[in-house]
Amino acid sequence: MEGKNYVNGAFVDGTSGDRFESRNPANFNEVLGTFPLSSEQDVNNAVSAAKAAYYGWRRLSRIKRGEYLDEFTQLLKKDREELSRLVTKECGKGIIEGRADVTEGIHMCQYVFGTVRMPHGDVIDSEIPEKDAFLRRKPKGVVAAITPWNFPFAIPLWLICPSVVEGNTVVLKPSRETACTANKIAEYAHKAGFPPGVINVVQGGCGDFLVKHPDTHVVLFVGSNDVGSEIKQIVAGFYDKMCACEMGGKNALIVLDDANLDVAVNAAIISAFKTSGQRCTSASRLIIHEKVLAEFERRFVETTKRMRIGDPLDENVFMGPVINQAATEKITRYNDLAKKEGAKMLLDGGRLTGNEYKKGYFMSPFVYRMQNNPKSRVLREEVFGPHVAIIPVKDIDEAIEVHNDTDYGLTCAVITEDFRNAKRIRDDCEYGLGYVNLPTIGAEVHLPFGGVKKSGTGLPSASTLIDVVTHRTAWTVNHAREIKMAQGLTVKF
Known part of the structure; x- marks a missing residue:
């Protein structure tokens, strides 16, 4: 053109x-x-x-x-x-x-x-x-x-x-x-x-x-x-x-102890990795109740490993490249920073190599577990890539506290079977777009789209x-x- x-x-x-x-x-x-x-x-x-x-x-x-x-x-x-x-x-x-x-x-x-x-x-x-x-x-x-x-x-x-x-x-x-x-x-x-x-x-x-x-x-x-x-x-x-x-945002998906884990894992995958994590609505924080942490973590990592990465014109590919060289370098810096900040590595992702990937900006998912820390940069700054933290919490009060412990407030999702818990999240979390038993992404044009705080x-x-x-x-x-x-x-x- x-x-x-x-x-x-x-x-x-x-x-x-x-x-x-x-x-x-x-x-x-x-x-x-x-x-x-x-x-x-x-x-x-x-x-x-x-x-x-x-x-x-x-x-x-x-x-x-x-x-x-x-x-x-x-x-x-x-x-x-x-x-x-x-x-x-x-x-x-x-x-x-x-x-x-x-x-x-x-x-x-x-x-x-x-x-x-x-x-x-x-x-x-x-x-x-x-x-x-x-x-x-x-x-x-x-x-x-x-x-x-x-x-x-x-x-x-x-x-x-x-x-x-x-x-x-x-x-x-x-x-x-x-x-x-x-x-x-x-x-x-x-x-x-x-x-x-x-x-x-x-x-x-x-x-x-x-x-x-x-x-x-x-x-x-x-x-x-x-x-x-x-x-x-x-x-x-x-x-x-x-x-x-x-x-932009530093969005979170909250999984409570009564969650349907099939819904939770699928919602987390979509929230974290659609558009290679390059949506302002992407969830780079997964806030998981400690009672379901082990099972969720196992299933999330296994599903992430099965994701197809490659030519985005292929109907069977889930995740294409990131946008450019600068994006790969930025994401790599945050991956390295997570390790320096003491993250427990679950999937050590990075720039993909080999014939299928050598001409594009392809990156594999980077997944880790970390306790919430107000001084952590990786838990507070927008990465804009396939970079995801799993953050354990003991109850819904801590989940809300962790969710709000960021300068951003664009999207929030909660996976729960209890309408009272959903109402607590709706009322007490800070966001512009909220979801129940859904991913953090997915805007419909007749609804408002915008956030609070830095978002x-x-x-x-x-x-x-x-x-x-x-x-x-x-x-x-x-x-x-x-x-x-x-x-x-x-x-x-």
Whole structure:
């Protein structure tokens, strides 16, 4: 793919002339595409196009804006398998996960389109019978969307769909690792006939220009805490800009003494190793009641050993590569750190070698047991890879304490047959997405997606993004022939 930026309804080269490559992490010799390394001028052009398009776009009927999105959705549905294979080749997760990524993006389009004919605002009683009061939503303006590589299709559509249907215009800055997928999103937006400037895509390392640009009104970000924290600090310097940042997690799956261990082991495997542990929702901590620890540990390790690792386009492969060389080095550092911190090794994983793996960034699972320790880095910092700690606890109180002993709070799952225990976890653990007898992964688009503490700003993505990309206005109409005021105010002079 000879990719370009998509600005003002046209595919254009970057102004710098510099380009970068997107490669297949399962075969790093395969170049999937080259793309512009965008400059500040490219960002200016995209934001200017979005700003110019905003006035006309927001004046369209909300239903008409939804019809553009419906046309976009129909085009995506026709090419679902082609898109799924592209996602899999570019980010390395298994083809089943690639299909799920694309399906989730399509679901978001369908969900948002389905809202355009639904009630949108409220009629509210006034203190004065002659008055009508209305609560209405207005779009914010130009939305900057900065997205990660691990869900290169779904997450951009999480952010784009609610934004444009509500009347905003968008500049998308995707991850450099998955530029091909973003280019495809632009192609389908173009085919769907969105007016020029409503959806724009700038490739390459230009996110800081987009965040700092005086004409972006909302910054939507999904990625690491380090980058998200920097974005929040930048946005705080503007009087007319806000941000919603989803920033990872150090998630846990809790297995209590009454758990169904078949469910527990399967949920733990999925939580820990889907997408090679490279989900913000992945569970890198398994908090296990000491009464079931030995049996759970035995079964979890045996199941992990049976997992197939290899070409993610193979339907029978459970775990593909990690995303790049930097990821392998980071995961290896944390594996070594766990040993230094006194972990009891159960599976000593690492970079895989041999003919099947020599051209990709394949790593095997690293599993260990460790008592909870507030000073431990491996139990507190996000690794983002197949690196899992099993932490024994004596009861549900300790499980809750250990769960909350982290700076993050994105996902939490509990495996239990006791609804009272499930309620304790629901009420006392700190998280944004909670699950009972399920893995920590699996978002549905009609539910909010976001966390607490370092995991997020309290302004979640997905369906509830409407509260970020619009602001509520009050509109009060007086039907009397004289002015009547609330709170007993008068008009006497």
